[in-house]
Amino acid sequence: MTPTHLPGRVAIPPLPEQTRTPPSPTALESFNTAPADQVRQTLLTCLHSPRWADRLTDHRPYPDLDSLLAASDEAAYDLTPGDLTQALAGETLPVLPKGAYGAAHTAISAANAAYEAKFGHAFVICLDGLAPNEALDHFLAGIRSRLTNDPEEERVVAAEELRRLARARLVENLRGAGL
Template sequence: MTRGSTLPAHRLPHLSGRLAIPAQTRTSPVPVLHGFNTASADEARRVLLTCLHSPRWARRLADHRPYPTMDSLLAASDEAAYDLTPDDLAEALAAETLPTLPDDAYEAAHMALSAAHSAYEARFGHVFVICLDGLPPPEALDHVLEGIRSRLANDPEDERVVAAEELRRLARGRLVGAVRGAGL
């Protein structure tokens, strides 16, 4: 086979029977999950309960350690959250608090949020939960108020499904923070 005029012929120099292959150094990062995977079951459950106040969810995640990756932990978290019974969900919702407003929010915003939340709680019997992960702080108030107002139109069963999904999303974000942060 001949090469075109634009591609020069490359010839390998004569090589002896031995080749020096540089050693490949692999640096293993400190596993993010090491602390979580090696913590005592009680400590893991304690930290998990700060992410989602469901003893069943926390026990399930703690009992299935070790997790090889953060993605596998988050997948297990999602699966356990999807499996919450109505009683588990009620218990988790009872421990939630209303999203906090930015410090510079007007007094009228606090009153509007308080009134909307009171209407929500009267209708559904639990605190309003919404995940604000990834939302710019200046947009949080409008997002919370819009969420409460739109979800007030839900029937109780539909709202239970929405609240469970919001709890699952909250648990994911909190879990990432707890595992990567000081929690474990």
């Protein structure tokens, strides 16, 4: 798979497609029928944007997972700059895999400090689908390459990573029937 190149943006190779088992149909039924407040709270754990969560909650029921994920993507693409700022403010650094050595913690802390100083928010990257032993290298390569972006370019890349994170978290919540 070759990386997608965006003019003026540092491209990160796309991750392999998810090969996990999709959520059960009953998980989607629960999502569609659960009380709106409960669904909204679950959605806010996927993406820290009330507008995104409200939109997905209000458009229920979804006939299938693909429809829900398409609605999630569309709502993420429609985030305003203020919505994006709010969603980014709710993000934290990904947890390092068990057994990561001390130098990795130091490297990530230093790179994230530089990133936050330049862009004013936590670095976000979707590591879904990567083997735990590949996640750290992908994270460090991503943050180092994205530090070369200007703030506007980085907002575009960060918004795309948030969309991918929201999608992965939504599938994970449905799989775990977190409703």
